Amino acid sequence: MRWSVLEIAGHAEMVLWQGEDAYLLRDIDKTFIADDVLNCSDRLQKRLAAALPKPIDLQDAKYLPPFLGQKILCAGLNYRDHIAETKSKTPQYANLFIRYPDSLAGHGQALEIPAISTEFDYEVELAVVMGQPLSGQVSRERALAAVSGYTIFNDGSLRDLQFRASQWTLGKNVPRSGAMGPWVVSADELPAGGKGLRLQTLVGNECLQDGNTADLIFDVADLLIAIAAALPLSPGDVLATGTPAGVGFSRQPPRFLQDGEICELHIEGIGTLRNPIRRAG
Structure with missing residues (x-):
């Protein structure tokens, strides 16, 4: 469904x-x-x-972004190849941060480069949509049973804002800097935990990211278990699971999104999330 x-x-x-x-x-x-x-x-x-x-x-x-909950949680540094390209240390625990709903656009809607930034980056991610409440100490089976389905998430990032300080909030929450959609595919139509799905970012004819969810360090169940132990999750809440290698700021030279480009994110079994890029007026 x-x-x-x-x-x-x-x-x-x-x-x-x-x-x-x-x-x-x-x-x-x-x-x-x-x-x-x-x-x-x-x-x-x-x-x-x-x-x-x-x-x-x-x-x-x-x-519109298919968001019906209150929380949007995102996992950072959750693919080994992305950790390698950023020269980061492999985290011992899931590295989680928050996005707000007004930072997201829907499929087909423009993502905006604000006047205060010149480093607008893309991040293709598998996102989890919760179907049932989840809290406390839970098993892997219970964690996955609480998932409604999966969608595509662009964790668009303003790197010059993100890396000003140790906290990433500003660079991850500029209005219309990320996207989600175009739909949610129910969990029963995909492999358990969304494992083994190819995910890609394309801008024009250029494939910038090409990874697989089998390479997650903390998989969907791991992330949900870690979150539920500290924060209650409710139906409609969203978890973005991290991005593979190929992000713009790690490329030599850096490759950021530009006004007039089209950013397409593909995830196997789900579809394509497509957004034009424009500079905010």
């Missing part, structure tokens, strides 16, 4: 996909709520197997 959040006629709407067609959740059945989708409820699955209403016209719809 795939679902998105679209802006239609000025309103955020949850939609479900069947092939290339999208259906408003409220048109399928007015009694369905977001938890039915996040948990892929039996009632919803039975309804999707029956006759569906008319699909929506996507021409005037705008993708």
Whole structure:
């Protein structure tokens, strides 16, 4: 199952996909709520197997980030090849930081280079969307059972802001500097923990990142266990799991995103997150 959040006629709407067609959740059945989708409820699955209403016209719809929770947590330095290219030390514990919702754009929406930065970098990441609450000491099995699905995350980073200090908050939270989407694919349609998925970043015809989630240092279950022990996770919360090698600031010479370029992120089994780049006016 795939679902998105679209802006239609000025309103955020949850939609479900069947092939290339999208259906408003409220048109399928007015009694369905977001938890039915996040948990892929039996009632919803039975309804999707029956006759569906008319699909929506996507021409005037705008993708929003598929974020329904309160927390967006991100793992840094979580691929060995990325650690090597940044000349960093392999972390003993998961290195986690926070992003805020207004730092993200949806699929097809422009990512913006602010006037205060010239070093706008890309980071393709597999993101986890929670379907059930998770807190305290949990097993790997319980951690993965709480996952609703997976999506694509661009942890866009303003490196000249990020590296001014030891804390990364400024460089990771400029409005419209990152992206998420275009949809969430339910966990049952992908390998357990999203393991073994190829992920890439392309700008024009140039492939800048090409990695695999099998190379995560702390995998999805590891990360969820570490987080749940300290912070409660709720349905709709998001965890971005880290980026592989190939980021712009580590290249020689550095390769940052420029006004007018198109940044495309691909993850096997999920699809493509595409965003134009523009300098903020």
